[in-house]
Amino acid sequence: MAFQLPHWxxxxxxxxxxxxxxxxxxxxxxxxxxxxxxxxxxxxRGYTLIVNNTTGEVLYMKKEIGxxxxxxxxxxxxxxxxxxxxxxxxxxxxxTSYNFITLLIDxxxxxxxxxxxxxxxxxYGGNLFEIFYGGGPREAKYIGGEFTxxxxxxxxxxxxxxxxxxxxxxxFNHLEPKLPFKKPFKRAFVFTCHSIEQVMQIxxxxxxxxxxxxxxVRGAHLEPFGFQLKNSGPLSDxxxxxxxxxxxxxxxxxxxRQAVERKIVKDEQIFLEMGVTPDIxxxxxxxxxxx
Numbered sequence: 362m363a364f365q366l367p368h369w370x371x372x373x374x375x376x377x378x379x380x381x382x383x384x385x386x387x388x389x390x391x392x393x394x395x396x397x398x399x400x401x402x403x404x405x406r407g408y409t410l411i412v413n414n415t416t417g418e419v420l421y422m423k424k425e426i427g428x429x430x431x432x433x434x435x436x437x438x439x440x441x442x443x444x445x446x447x448x449x450x451x452x453x454x455x456x457t458s459y460n461f462i463t464l465l466i467d468x469x470x471x472x473x474x475x476x477x478x479x480x481x482x483x484x485y486g487g488n489l490f491e492i493f494y495g496g497g498p499r500e501a502k503y504i505g506g507e508f509t510x511x512x513x514x515x516x517x518x519x520x521x522x523x524x525x526x527x528x529x530x531x532x533f534n535h536l537e538p539k540l541p542f543k544k545p546f547k548r549a550f551v552f553t554c555h556s557i558e559q560v561m562q563i564x565x566x567x568x569x570x571x572x573x574x575x576x577x578v579r580g581a582h583l584e585p586f587g588f589q590l591k592n593s594g595p596l597s598d599x600x601x602x603x604x605x606x607x608x609x610x611x612x613x614x615x616x617x618r619q620a621v622e623r624k625i626v627k628d629e630q631i632f633l634e635m636g637v638t639p640d641i642x643x644x645x646x647x648x649x650x651x652x
Contacts, residue, residue: 368414369559369608374509375412377484379419381515384485394522395494398487407437445643447634448594459637459644461554461583462491468648469497469550472579477546479504479574481533482556486516493526502546506533535560538570549575554583555644558604562612568620568649578651580626582613587633587645589614596634599641617647627652 380401387397408421426432431440442455465488469475475498480489483505493503503526507513513530520528531541535557551574557563564570572578587593588601589611604611620626626649636644 370508372412373559374511375417375419376410377507377509377515378511379410380485381511381518384515385518388518388522394490394519397519397522398485398490401485401487442639444637444639445596445600445634445641446637448592448596450596450641451637453637455639457637459635461636461644462488462495465550465552465581466492466496468579468581473498473548473550475501475546475548475550475579477502477504477549477575479506479549479551481506481538481551481553481571482535483507483516483530484509484512484556486512486519486528486530488552488554489528490519490523490526493523499525500527502527502529504528505530506540508532508534535563535567538564538567540570540573542574545573546575548577548579550579550581552581552583555585555642557582557584557613558610558642560610561608563610563616565616565619567616568625572625572651575651580647580649582647583636583644584610584613584647585636585638585642585644586610586613586647587643590631590645591633593634596641596643600643603641613647617649621649624652626650 383404384397384401387400392400404421408423411422412419426437426439432438439455441452443450444453469478478489478492478497478501483489484507486505489503489505505516507516507530513532516530520526551571585600585604588597592598617629621629628650630648632646634643635646638644
């Protein structure tokens with residue numbers, strides 16, 4: 362049965378409303394869409410967003426580093442961080458990252474053309490704007506489904522500062538996936554990025570609904586499901602405990618397997634623990650196309 366703790370729904374509504382205010386301030390100060398998004402990313406490299414469960418207060422807390430951690434003198438800029446990869450914790454330069462968006466741009470280019478690029482659980486639409494400005498198709502429509510009202514609203518405001526980009530943002534719930542389109546697109550590319558993770562159990566019909574987006578649909582996911590399929594090493598056990606403690610997703614891999622078995626999707630490919638995230642919540646990759 363599809364399930365998500367109300368705690369996480371409330372957390373993200375408050376968190377996105379807080380981020381929305383920050384982004385609005387950037388836009389009002391003259392920033393364009395991409396500049397506003399980059400200002401938020403810069404802010405969150407140095408600060409952690411905190412929501413007080415008791416008072417509901419939302420604030421940014423400065424990230425601190427120990428004196429023994431390598432960092433640039435007279436700054437709080439660390440040079441190394443622990444990352445999860447292939448079942449292990451590894452040390453990498455802090456500003457190294459796994460660029461899922463660049464992968465998507467290359468995949469869209471290699472398998473297109475598409476008339477719609479759709480993200481489910483898009484937040485403020487940052488990934489969609491990054492794809493468009495990073496080399497994504499200029500004629501395609503960029504569509505974001507987001508659970509929070511504040512996320513949808515700020516995405517729409519950001520889109521107004523990107524007049525050459527065709528956009529649409531709508532309410533989307535992973536627990537009850539419904540698409541607002543009157544008819545399917547010819548060719549749709551759909552993806553998620555660490556959004557299914559926060560839903561303890563997605564609906565068994567998740568893929569059944571999502572493939573209605575187009576006559577042809579290609580899907581891609583960066584989600585932390587590696588432990589659901591294989592214990593790759595010490596990280597897998599820590600990751601599983603972390604996910605269970607937070608009541609995050611435990612059934613993505615099984616729902617995808619069933620969708621393949623029922624011939625809803627095909628051409629499935631999975632690559633485990635590729636995300637090199639700066640904690641143990643490492644993402645794995647899944648790709649498929651509509652059967």
